[in-house]
Amino acid sequence: MAVVYKKSEALTDAPLTYCPGCTHGIIHKLVAETLVELGVFDRAIGVGPVGCSALCDFFFACDMFIAAHGRAPAVATGVKRAHPDKIVFTYQGDGDLASIGTAEVVHAAHRGEKITTIFVNNAIYGMTGGQMAPTTLVGQKATTAPEGRSEEHCGKPIRMAEMLATIEGAKFVERVTVNSPANVRKAKAAIKKAFECQIEGKGFAMVEVLSTCPTNWGYSPVEALRWLDENMVPYYPLGNYKNEL
Amino acid sequence: MAKKLMKGNEAIAAAAISAGATHFFGYPITPQSELIEYMARELPKAGGCFLQAESEVAASYMVYGAGGAGARVITSTSSPGLALKQEGLTYMISAGIPCVVVNISRGGPGLGNILPAQSDYFMCTRGGGNGDYYHPCFAPASVQECVDLVRHAFDVADKYRMPVLVLGDGMTGQMMEPCEIPPRQEVKADKPWAADGNHVARGEHNRINAMDLQADVLEAKNEDIQRRLKEIAETEVMYETVDVEDADIVFVAYGTSSRAVKNVLSKAKAEGLKMGLIRPISLWPFPTEAFDKIKKDCKAVIAVEQSCGQMVEDVRLAVLGRWPVEFYGRSGGNPIIPDDVLKMAKDILGGK
Numbered sequence A: 001m002a003v004v005y006k007k008s009e010a011l012t013d014a015p016l017t018y019c020p021g022c023t024h025g026i027i028h029k030l031v032a033e034t035l036v037e038l039g040v041f042d043r044a045i046g047v048g049p050v051g052c053s054a055l056c057d058f059f060f061a062c063d064m065f066i067a068a069h070g071r072a073p074a075v076a077t078g079v080k081r082a083h084p085d086k087i088v089f090t091y092q093g094d095g096d097l098a099s100i101g102t103a104e105v106v107h108a109a110h111r112g113e114k115i116t117t118i119f120v121n122n123a124i125y126g127m128t129g130g131q132m133a134p135t136t137l138v139g140q141k142a143t144t145a146p147e148g149r150s151e152e153h154c155g156k157p158i159r160m161a162e163m164l165a166t167i168e169g170a171k172f173v174e175r176v177t178v179n180s181p182a183n184v185r186k187a188k189a190a191i192k193k194a195f196e197c198q199i200e201g202k203g204f205a206m207v208e209v210l211s212t213c214p215t216n217w218g219y220s221p222v223e224a225l226r227w228l229d230e231n232m233v234p235y236y237p238l239g240n241y242k243n244e245l
Numbered sequence B: 001m002a003k004k005l006m007k008g009n010e011a012i013a014a015a016a017i018s019a020g021a022t023h024f025f026g027y028p029i030t031p032q033s034e035l036i037e038y039m040a041r042e043l044p045k046a047g048g049c050f051l052q053a054e055s056e057v058a059a060s061y062m063v064y065g066a067g068g069a070g071a072r073v074i075t076s077t078s079s080p081g082l083a084l085k086q087e088g089l090t091y092m093i094s095a096g097i098p099c100v101v102v103n104i105s106r107g108g109p110g111l112g113n114i115l116p117a118q119s120d121y122f123m124c125t126r127g128g129g130n131g132d133y134y135h136p137c138f139a140p141a142s143v144q145e146c147v148d149l150v151r152h153a154f155d156v157a158d159k160y161r162m163p164v165l166v167l168g169d170g171m172t173g174q175m176m177e178p179c180e181i182p183p184r185q186e187v188k189a190d191k192p193w194a195a196d197g198n199h200v201a202r203g204e205h206n207r208i209n210a211m212d213l214q215a216d217v218l219e220a221k222n223e224d225i226q227r228r229l230k231e232i233a234e235t236e237v238m239y240e241t242v243d244v245e246d247a248d249i250v251f252v253a254y255g256t257s258s259r260a261v262k263n264v265l266s267k268a269k270a271e272g273l274k275m276g277l278i279r280p281i282s283l284w285p286f287p288t289e290a291f292d293k294i295k296k297d298c299k300a301v302i303a304v305e306q307s308c309g310q311m312v313e314d315v316r317l318a319v320l321g322r323w324p325v326e327f328y329g330r331s332g333g334n335p336i337i338p339d340d341v342l343k344m345a346k347d348i349l350g351g352k
């Protein structure tokens, strides 16, 4: 029988711990498939965050680190400097990358660190139960913004792709999402380029992936995909922000 | 081997390179600047990688990454910087990552000042981050000892898979003394646990992390950490004693203050007074066994520190009520005045 689909060899057999309908799983799959398709799985090293993907060291079949909250780009810097010939990526949430770890990602980009960052923006702190993130939309409810995020009180959400694209050392920056088959394909193409950026030794690359958190948003998986489309995409425009490949 | 006149800070850096360190990550701070500058200049010449981090927090995670990937790695800082590195240290304890961390300490609390002080004893010996742990901490008192202890620290770190601290102060870092730097050794330590990207050849992936969600798994990890710490406590104790057996007064002092106390000892000797010194070289594990050499009718054990009294707590635990424990300390970067220490000791002896 012809094999139509099979799980990437860059993923282990460990069952994913994500909630039903969460798009973290799709993003894992895209990263894993890309590593294999680019022929770099056998020299990849990943660095996971603190957040819902803090167990991704069990899921990715390559050597893995889990960093402290926000520190993945610094850990990846150490790994890459120790093994410049390896392909090093970070996988981070929005609390991780856009709040506690802003300094680390900005400076990894600023140094032109030859790593690839997968930034999973779900506009919420998923793992800790739905607190406000710097990326939470104005008006969006969170457990620490029970009336919805107020611009007056805590500003407007931060746009990391736009910001990082201004940094010289960042050579590839794109924002994608995975809420439809077409968008999944585009996301994969962007992730591929972000790894090619590293393979070619160009500099820092980041793909921001708008992702769902049905559990903490309080929607069904299908509603969450729609909410993302109607609310996140307008504020976080999809597209390429930097491509110096 | 020819002796060279070197500053403590430079000697530490040179010793790290000679010990086979391949990676240095750090952030500038006085009074350890010569160390990071020497590394920037010399480590690349030895084929290594020097990288200035954006903060001490980032530096400690670069160490986590490079050390976890199998490199022989070192970072250095001074007190406020070490405070920031504590998060990384507890993560490295949990993840089992060897590295050497140098603290050329200064006056505190807060930004304090850049003068020599020993007020980081607690932070350096108690496991300054969260969780159940200690880590070895060595305190050199001369430039040559800086060299020897840095090399030793790398081997201890690799053997027990944990961070090892080397604690000096502004004086240790700034003073110049002759020292011998051994030739550089290339270290090919066997690190089968390292996440170095060889998962395919190895047949399984290595995972470096500091989180264990299941109680039993975390407890097993903690027991393993404690097992290694126990072995260190049994085998890695280092100290020097001077005239302790016969002494009516025994001082306990480490690093810079031990040099002031040696000055006190010669003054006392000239006056016919019997005084001795226990100089802890490993601050953790603390050399409790050295105290067994003290005679029964010794009048007092005096802890001498450039702090408001930190090591004195370990001294009390080591003494266990056998002799009165007194404390002499200066803080704010002020030096220990040997004549004041001698006077204090003489007062205890009753003007003898």
Ligand SMILES: Cc1ncc(C[n+]2csc(CCOP(=O)(O)OP(=O)(O)O)c2C)c(N)n1
Residues within 6 Å of the ligand: A049, A050, A051, A052, A053, A069, A092, A093, A094, A095, A096, A097, A120, A122, A124, A125, A126, A127, A128, A133
């Ligand atoms: C130093 C530190 N502060 C706080 C936490 C608690 N914490 C764990 S995960 C998390 C937020 C994660 O959110 P995000 O990065 O958006 O990832 P998600 O779970 O949404 O994928 C926080 C605050 C922590 N583990 N460490």
Ligand code: SF4
Residues within 6 Å of the ligand: A017, A018, A019, A021, A022, A023, A024, A052, A122, A126, A127, A212, A213, A214, A215, A216
């Ligand atoms: S809490 Fe949200 S982000 Fe985390 S696994 Fe569940 S749905 Fe996904």
Ligand SMILES: [Mg+2]
Residues within 6 Å of the ligand: A093, A094, A095, A120, A121, A122, A123, A124, A125, A126, A133
């Ligand atoms: Mg999130």
